[in-house]
Amino acid sequence: MKTRIQKYGFVSGLLLILMLMTACGQNSTDKQAHVHTWVEATCTSPKTCSECGATEGSAKGHSVQIGKCANCGEPQGKNIVDGIKAKLKIASSSHDRAIETAQTGASMGSFDVLESSLDEYKKVKDAYQEAYDLCGNYGELSDLKTKLDKAINMIVGTNIMLWLRIRF
Numbered sequence: 001m002k003t004r005i006q007k008y009g010f011v012s013g014l015l016l017i018l019m020l021m022t023a024c025g026q027n028s029t030d031k032q033a034h035v036h037t038w039v040e041a042t043c044t045s046p047k048t049c050s051e052c053g054a055t056e057g058s059a060k061g062h063s064v065q066i067g068k069c070a071n072c073g074e075p076q077g078k079n080i081v082d083g084i085k086a087k088l089k090i091a092s093s094s095h096d097r098a099i100e101t102a103q104t105g106a107s108m109g110s111f112d113v114l115e116s117s118l119d120e121y122k123k124v125k126d127a128y129q130e131a132y133d134l135c136g137n138y139g140e141l142s143d144l145k146t147k148l149d150k151a152i153n154m155i156v157g158t159n160i161m162l163w164l165r166i167r168f
Contacts, residue, residue, distance in 0.1 A: 038056070066141055087127045088127070132145055
């Protein structure tokens with residue numbers, strides 16, 4: 001029995017060695033050099049061989065940080081734009097309340113109502129400032145930053161005028 005196990009073990013080992021040698025021989029002699037079939041780089045992926053997955057170089061990158069990419073058409077910076085929109089919506093509703101409250105306070109001669117208008121204008125200024133900060137250093141948003149800066153300064157002037165009206 002011992003000899004039978006040894007025979008099968010020897011034969012199995014020999015077959016395994018022959019299979020490995022045959023496979024290795026095929027890889028080194030039968031296989032031709034692979035010629036890459038390149039797919040051009042995209043905004044997010046480098047130049048890539050469609051057959052073996054090899055890569056070369058780096059991704060192109062998007063043409064803009066905010067807006068629609070000219071290369072792939074995908075929108076970029078949506079979260080920033082959404083954040084700015086939300087801040088401008090807050091500023092708009094606070095501005096409407098500030099005007100309404102100021103008109104009511106002026107017609108009634110009520111300093112408390114005018115104080116509440118000042119509070120609303122502070123909310124407007126803060127929302128504009130947060131929208132301005134969200135614009136960061138994105139060149140695509142430079143015009144918006146300029147307009148927000150003017151609006152912030154105008155709100156500061158309005159606050160001073162209301163404060164003077166309340167105090168004197």
